[in-house]
Amino acid sequence: MDRRRASSTCTSTGSWDYEVFLSFKGEDTRYNFTDHLYAALYQKGIRTFRLDEIRGEEVASALFKAIEKSRCILVVLSKYFAHSGWFLDELVKIMECRNQNGKVILPVFYHVDPSDVRKEEGWYGEALAQHESRNIFGHKTQRWRAALREVGNLSR
Numbered sequence: 001m002d003r004r005r006a007s008s009t010c011t012s013t014g015s016w017d018y019e020v021f022l023s024f025k026g027e028d029t030r031y032n033f034t035d036h037l038y039a040a041l042y043q044k045g046i047r048t049f050r051l052d053e054i055r056g057e058e059v060a061s062a063l064f065k066a067i068e069k070s071r072c073i074l075v076v077l078s079k080y081f082a083h084s085g086w087f088l089d090e091l092v093k094i095m096e097c098r099n100q101n102g103k104v105i106l107p108v109f110y111h112v113d114p115s116d117v118r119k120e121e122g123w124y125g126e127a128l129a130q131h132e133s134r135n136i137f138g139h140k141t142q143r144w145r146a147a148l149r150e151v152g153n154l155s156r
Helices: 003-008 025-045 056-070 087-099 115-121 121-133 140-153
Strands: 019-024 068-076 104-109
Touching: 019 025, 019 056, 019 087, 025 068, 056 068, 056 087, 068 087, 087 104, 087 115, 087 140, 104 140, 115 121, 115 140, 121 140
Parallel strands: 019 068, 068 104
Antiparallel strands: none
16 A cells, blocks of 8 residues: 555545445454444444455555545454455554544454554464564554554553
8 A cells, every 4th residue: 555645635524425434354254243233334324335345456546535435434353354464554544544634433343352452462463473574564564553553542
């Protein structure tokens, strides 16, 4: 993700395409918790964005635009969320929008302890260590760590 592109477009518009942006790692929660959450929001008439297709570069700009055009963001932090650089990039974008215009972020800690997210312990510590050992993400890991600390602190 290009940091300039990601951070330059977080606007504080009152015109929302979605009430809620649902961020989640599909393999962890799609067919249980997240599906039930999405269905409940839908039944209440709450327009919610969730990406059901396979993630890739071709959807990055649409995904980031949906983040920007959503009133609030529900981030479902699950066991393998931090194992994906894609989801960590998405979290960085989400936290940038929060910091730039006060977008409401609601973290949901699904079978993970908020302190593990905040302190990089457990599954989250292992995932970040794996990313760093591969040495292919360079400076991104620092931004990922900062975003995880920040979203973990929202539970306090």
